Amino acid sequence: MKQLLYHLFDHNTLDREQARQVLLRMAKGEYNESQIAAFITVFLMRSISIEELSGFRDALLEMRVPVDLAEYNAVDIVGTGGDNKNTFNISTAACFTVAGAGYNVVKHGNYGATSVSGASNVIEHHGVKFTQDIDVMRRSLDECHMAYLHAPFFNPAMKTVAPVRKALGVRTFFNMLGPLVNPSMPKRQVLGVFNLKLARLYHYLYQQTDTQFTIVNSLDGYDEISLTDNFKVINRSGECVLTPEELGFTRCSEPDLFGGDTVEAAAKIFDNVLENKATEAQINAVVINAAYSIQTCAPEKSIEACIAEARESIESGKAKAAFKKFVEINS
Known part of the structure; x- marks a missing residue:
């Protein structure tokens, strides 16, 4: 995460696969709350790219509990x-x-x-x-x-970031992701x-x-x-x-x-x-x-x-x- 943060602090963006991987690792508990807060803050300072948003979405959909209600x-x-x-x-x-x-x-x-x-x-x-x-x-x-x-219940990956989001109390890129990852x-x-x-x-x-x-x-x-x-x-x-x-x-x-x-x-x-x-x-x-x-x-x-x-x-x-x-x- 340290290398990743330096990469982002230097005004670089993540590609789709990098974004996917970081969220997968975040969900597995590989980063502490301070690291997660620092990572989230990057995207409060600048706009998220389409590659980053797509990669984060890929990770959350991959980890979701699927719900099949297609017939409705x-x-x-x-x-x-x-x-x-x-x-x-x-x-x-x-x-x-x-x-x-x-x-x-x-x-x-x-x-x-x-x-x-x-x-x-x-x-x-x-x-x-x-x-x-x-x-x-x-x-x-x-x-x-x-x-x-x-x-x-359906996006267990979100649980690891919930306390950080609540503590920050401001809009984060997870607000952008919520509407994109309906498990059904x-x-x-x-x-x-x-x-x-x-x-x-x-x-x-x-x-x-x-x-x-x-x-x-x-x-x-x-x-x-x-x-x-x-x-x-x-x-x-x-x-x-x-x-x-x-x-x-x-x-x-x-x-x-x-x-x-x-x-x-x-x-x-x-x-x-x-x-x-x-x-x-x-x-x-x-x-x-x-x-x-x-x-x-x-x-x-x-x-x-x-x-x-x-x-x-x-x-x-x-x-x-x-x-x-x-x-x-x-x-």
Whole structure:
């Protein structure tokens, strides 16, 4: 690791195989926490290269516990985190909104590393017990269109770096990797990123696959469509910048999406959204992210039609029913 750090400190990058090897060795416990922290810090000082990101991804996918849910042709809806906005759980609420609309979702998530409440925090708060049982996941998909993969259960390599990530408390390249290493390897993905540089990296990576993808970024730095600013959407059809008003939404402000200072506060907002009792800004943020997820599953549909489906899922109670059934099956 010492030679590797000197190599990086001299402004050199790793090739794909070097990146793969270092993460494999990190997972085996060959480096101490100080070395891991120093290594991670390099990528806070400069941008990660496509070769490095690809190599890290190769290693994590190689070490994952595979999950075969291919027959469900599900979508994953995930943000990188690390945008320092501490929003409520928008993408998790969008997952249940999409499930309520009848589309299969297999979400890969974790506890919050840079925010108060990650997907695993809010789901566990409701009594859900995470599982590796494929039969439970299949039953969950069959009965409520939603399965959840708690990252530490399926990416054991992440366990060695979890204490360092938590201690650092800042965005790291592991935030970038999380959305790329869903153990079920879904062929449909909605990826929220915190800046356009990362959007381009993801775009390059996903162009090399057969995945139906949508990459979203709010231009003011949210790793999802926040409706606080104009936002960029990238998919196989191309890329565009849209305003909230173009799609019939009222622009909101940062405090409108604040998730609170505790998991309990974030969970309350999450519940209010699914019960259609939240503020207009909170519901709209979930609706627009769910809408682009629906369009990722059904590219032939207009975004306006997908917005209507997402809104109907919440207003009719289908999203809430999907979550209730999910908790029942997974508790």
